[in-house]
Every structure is written in C-alpha cells, then in structure tokens.
Amino acid sequence: MRHAYTVETVRKAEHTLMTRVPPGTLMQRAAAGLAAACADLLGRTGRRRGIYGSRVVALVGSGDNGGDTLYATARLARRGAGATAVLLAPEKTHPGGLAAFRRAGGRTVTPADAPPLIARADLVLDGIVGIGGKGGLRPEAAGLARAAYEARVAVVAVDLPSGVDASTGEVHGDAVRADATITFGTYKPCQLIDPAAEHTGALRLIDIGLGPYLPDPELEALQHADVAALLPTPVGESDKYRRGVVGVVAGSERYPGAAVLAVGGALRGGAGAVRYVGPAADAVIARYPETLVSAGPPSKAGRVQAWVVGPGLGDDARGRQAVAEVLASDVPVLVDADGLRLADRRAIRERTAPTVLTPHAGEAAALLEAAREDVETARLAHVRRLAEEFAATVLLKGSTTLVAEQGHPVRVNPTGTAWLSTAGSGDVLSGLTGSLLAAGLTARDAASVGAYLHGLAGRYADVPFGSHELAERIPEVWHSVHPEQGA
Incomplete structure (x- = not known):
C-alpha cells in the first residue's frame, strides 16, 4: 500500500530524523537517489543512451529543493554529463550544492540564456520549488517549464512538480508537467490526486529513512496485494445466503439499461445472489436469468445483506418512495445517481447501518451546494466535507477516484482510464460495490475494492468500449489480482 503525507507531517518527520544523523545526510541521500534515477532514465531513453556526453539542464530555485537538484546534477557531471544549472534565485541558491556543482565542472547560466540549452538537452531537472511552494509558477519559471514542454525534452521533477500544492493536489496557475517525479521519504498527496497527479508522470520513491518517524498516513492507495486480501472467497459451507444477497433498486421505463448494468456489476462482485426490484425486470431477466426479480416495493422483496439504489431510477414518486424504504433498512446501503437527488439528507445522516454515497463531481457539487469546478480542482477537501456532512462513506468518482470515511485516511484509487467516462x-461500479458490501466487506473496503476492480476492468477492455462490457471483464481482473481464486 502506498501512503502519503502532508507537508506539515513530512517536515516534522524530517526534523526528527535530522537530529539523529550528521548534518546534510538527508540531502545527500536524496541527491544520490535522484542521480541514480536520472542515470537510469538517460540509459533507457536519452538520445545518447547513457550519461557520458549527455546534456543535463537543472532548473534551480532557492532552498533545499534546489540543493538536492544541484548535488544530484554534480553526481551526473562527475560521470561525464554536460551539466548546466539555471539559477532562478542566485542570491538564495543553496551554497553547498552550488559549490559541489561547480567543483564537478558544471556551469551556471541566467534564465534568459536557458531556452536554447533546454531545447538541446537530453534531460531537464525541475528543482524550482519544493514542498513548501504555494500557487503557480512565477512568470520566469513558467517560461522555462513551457520551453521544456514544447521542446519535448524529458523532464524529471525533484520531489514534486513545481507549481502544484503538495498537500492537496490542487494546481493554481502554471505548473511543471513532468515525465517522471522522484520523490523523497514518502509520497505526497499531490502525486496521487488530480489535477496535480496529471503533472507527475512516472513516480519513484527514494527512501531517505523517514519511515520510523511518520505517523498513521493521511492518504493511502491500495495495491494488488491489499485488494487480494480483501476479496471475498467462498468456503466449503458457503451457500448463496452465506455469501450475501445484494438488492438492486434501479432502472425505469425510460432507463431500463441502468438496471441491467447495475445487476451485471452486482453479479460479478462476489455476492451469492442478486435481487432486482423495479420496472425493468424483463430486461434484467433477458440478460441475466439468474437474477431474483420482484415488482417491489423494496421492503417486500425478500432478504438482502445490502442494497444498491439509484441508477436510472428517474424522478417520480415511485422512485422517491423506493429510496426512502431502502434508507430505512438496517443493512448497508449504496446510493448512486438519481438516488442522490431523491434521498432525504436527514435520512442518510441518521442511518445506523453503513452508507456509501457514489457521486461524480456534478452530483457532489449539488449535494454541497458548491460549483462543479471547485469540486474538480479541490477533490480532497470536498470528499472529506461530504463524508463529514453526511456521516457516510463517500466514493467521489472522477479522474482520481477518492474514498473518504471519517476517522480514516482518504483512499486514492490508482487504477482506471479516461475511457471509463x-x-x-x-452503474456497473455501483452494482459491483454493492455486491462486495453484501459479501461482508466494510463500506470503506467495498468502495475501495470496487473502484480498484472497476478501474482495472476499464484498462483490460478493448477500446473504445461500452459499459455493458465492463462487467464481463471483472472475472479477468479479479483473477489477475488474486490468481489463487481461479485455481
């Protein structure tokens, strides 16, 4: 599992570690790791396929981030690279790093002289701003970043792309777009959450010894092994009820396909059976004859261990009543799509059983009475606010899917593709996640695992694809995560 920490937490850990090691140790560890990563990149993708004779341009700002960059570039220079440092704040440049760089034969230039050097470079290091940066790049730095981007030179960000907010993933103004980011000590939220994550490129972590001094994480991202440990597995005494029954209240005369898609996701999600309640029973049975169907209402449909309500439900009195009945139940409930509009907010907050809300940015904005663009640019703040205001687990869909629950680190889903839009x-995601709820996963785990598998299904599907194909991909991705279950 990947863990991420805010700037304040990272700095506290660094301060503690620095009291236990000789001065400059952390910077040298960071520089060594950065130089090794750059050497590897030059060996694989550089125009000269190696360090010797390559042209490296370092964009150097003030403070320790600039120092890391200078020490690393000095290491490359000693191995035969032609190294140039563009000093954006000469009077504030890290003195030790600059001295080491010059001893290694590196030369320094002003920003005005840099564009033609950047255009001919094999590699550009972004050491403009570190984790303490706020707001976008200043015009001079933005111009250099733009020159590298337009020249299609490989850009490596030092710790994080300059111009992004390290703790929130927000981007206010111009920011570096890196091909790779070499980060130190631990991951930062900006490397996992859009829009900043879009600037990060390939991500590599260099261990500098912070681990023992970091508290519980503020963000986390599941990996294959974490998901495999959470997937429901039938045992010898299992039957459809022990494995869990998920109820799906979805679809309408106008949107019968939403019911079919949600049921498809539910059937592939690990529960033992799926009950469908709604007016699209004929369409559901035609596609999935194993589904248990009921005309409703939900309270009379039979035993379930979890409910999914909302996809394609429409906006009539019948749908509103169905949502109210589901929310009044004492089992876990997932509310999606139309259900988010029809649900009584107080009924959500007062539930004692787990509740999962799965809005996209527009629906989240409506729930919070905010602007959609505000949600999209500050996803972390808004998902936390939703979880707090509704006392629920919230899965905020989008280019970065986040799962928030009060008292726990926010989870960032690392899978997915823009083709899922x-x-x-x-609808498939809702059914899949609801099935995991019925199978016994907690709300937070069901939402996290559902998003992970759904994102992988999007990656595995042949593009361009229709949503009806996603459910059929779930067994394949399930097996890729947990091969032993397919044996």
Missing part, C-alpha cells in the same frame, strides 16, 4: 460505467 462513458454512459453507464457508474
């Missing part, structure tokens, strides 16, 4: 994709 297609009609009905969220």
Whole structure:
C-alpha cells in the first residue's frame, strides 16, 4: 500500500530524523537517489543512451529543493554529463550544492540564456520549488517549464512538480508537467490526486529513512496485494445466503439499461445472489436469468445483506418512495445517481447501518451546494466535507477516484482510464460495490475494492468500449489480482 503525507507531517518527520544523523545526510541521500534515477532514465531513453556526453539542464530555485537538484546534477557531471544549472534565485541558491556543482565542472547560466540549452538537452531537472511552494509558477519559471514542454525534452521533477500544492493536489496557475517525479521519504498527496497527479508522470520513491518517524498516513492507495486480501472467497459451507444477497433498486421505463448494468456489476462482485426490484425486470431477466426479480416495493422483496439504489431510477414518486424504504433498512446501503437527488439528507445522516454515497463531481457539487469546478480542482477537501456532512462513506468518482470515511485516511484509487467516462460505467461500479458490501466487506473496503476492480476492468477492455462490457471483464481482473481464486 502506498501512503502519503502532508507537508506539515513530512517536515516534522524530517526534523526528527535530522537530529539523529550528521548534518546534510538527508540531502545527500536524496541527491544520490535522484542521480541514480536520472542515470537510469538517460540509459533507457536519452538520445545518447547513457550519461557520458549527455546534456543535463537543472532548473534551480532557492532552498533545499534546489540543493538536492544541484548535488544530484554534480553526481551526473562527475560521470561525464554536460551539466548546466539555471539559477532562478542566485542570491538564495543553496551554497553547498552550488559549490559541489561547480567543483564537478558544471556551469551556471541566467534564465534568459536557458531556452536554447533546454531545447538541446537530453534531460531537464525541475528543482524550482519544493514542498513548501504555494500557487503557480512565477512568470520566469513558467517560461522555462513551457520551453521544456514544447521542446519535448524529458523532464524529471525533484520531489514534486513545481507549481502544484503538495498537500492537496490542487494546481493554481502554471505548473511543471513532468515525465517522471522522484520523490523523497514518502509520497505526497499531490502525486496521487488530480489535477496535480496529471503533472507527475512516472513516480519513484527514494527512501531517505523517514519511515520510523511518520505517523498513521493521511492518504493511502491500495495495491494488488491489499485488494487480494480483501476479496471475498467462498468456503466449503458457503451457500448463496452465506455469501450475501445484494438488492438492486434501479432502472425505469425510460432507463431500463441502468438496471441491467447495475445487476451485471452486482453479479460479478462476489455476492451469492442478486435481487432486482423495479420496472425493468424483463430486461434484467433477458440478460441475466439468474437474477431474483420482484415488482417491489423494496421492503417486500425478500432478504438482502445490502442494497444498491439509484441508477436510472428517474424522478417520480415511485422512485422517491423506493429510496426512502431502502434508507430505512438496517443493512448497508449504496446510493448512486438519481438516488442522490431523491434521498432525504436527514435520512442518510441518521442511518445506523453503513452508507456509501457514489457521486461524480456534478452530483457532489449539488449535494454541497458548491460549483462543479471547485469540486474538480479541490477533490480532497470536498470528499472529506461530504463524508463529514453526511456521516457516510463517500466514493467521489472522477479522474482520481477518492474514498473518504471519517476517522480514516482518504483512499486514492490508482487504477482506471479516461475511457471509463462513458454512459453507464457508474452503474456497473455501483452494482459491483454493492455486491462486495453484501459479501461482508466494510463500506470503506467495498468502495475501495470496487473502484480498484472497476478501474482495472476499464484498462483490460478493448477500446473504445461500452459499459455493458465492463462487467464481463471483472472475472479477468479479479483473477489477475488474486490468481489463487481461479485455481
């Protein structure tokens, strides 16, 4: 599992560690790791396929981030690279790093002289701003970043792309777009959450010894092994009820496909059976004859261990009543799509059983009475606010899917593809996640695992795809995560 920490937490850990090691140790560890990563990159992708004779340009700001960059570039220079440092704040340049760089034969230039050097470079290091940076790049630095981007030179960000907010993932103004980011000590939220994550490129962590001094994480991202440990597995005494029954209240005369998609996701999610309640029973049975169907209402449909309510439900009195009945139940409930509009907010907050809300940015904005663009640019703040205001587990869908629950680190989903932004994709996710709830996963784990598998299904599907294909990909991705279950 990847863990991420805010700037304040990282600095506290660094301060503690620095009292236990000789001065300059952390910077040298960071520089050594950065130089090794750059050497590897030059060996694989450089125009000269190696360090010797390569042209490296370092964009150097003030403070320790600039120092890391200078020490690392000095290491490359000693191995035969032609090294140039562009000093954006000459009077504030790290003195030790600059001295080491010059001893290694590196030369320094002003920003005005840098563009033609950047255009001919094999590698550009972004050491403009470190984790303490706020707001976008200043015009001079922005111009250099733009020159590297337009020249299509490989850019390596030192710790994080300059111009992004390290703790929130927000981007206010111009920022570096890196091909790779070499980060030190631990991951930062900006490397996992859009829009800043879009600037990060390939991500590599250099261990500088912070681990023992870091508290519980503020963000985390599941990996294959974490998901495999959470996947429901039938045992010898299992039957459909012990494995869990998920109820799906979805679809309408106008949107029967939403019911089919949600049921498809639910059938592939690990529960033992799926009950469908709603007016699209004929369409559901035609596609999935194993589904248990009921005309409703939900309270009379039979035993379930979890409910999914909302996809394609419409906006009539019948849908509103169905949402109210589901929320009044004493089992876990997932509310999606139309259900988010029809649900009584007080009923959500007062539930004692687990509740999962799965809005996209527009729906989140409506729930919070905020602007959609504000949600999209500050996803972390808004998902936390939703979880707090509704006393629920919230899965905020989007280019970065986040799962928030009060009292726990926010989870960042690392899988997915922009091809998932297609009609009905969220219906499959809802059914899949609801099935995991019925199978016994906690709300937070069900939402996290559902998002992970759904994102992988999007990656595995042949593009362009329709949402009806996603459910059929789930067994394949399930097996890729947990091969032993397919044996």
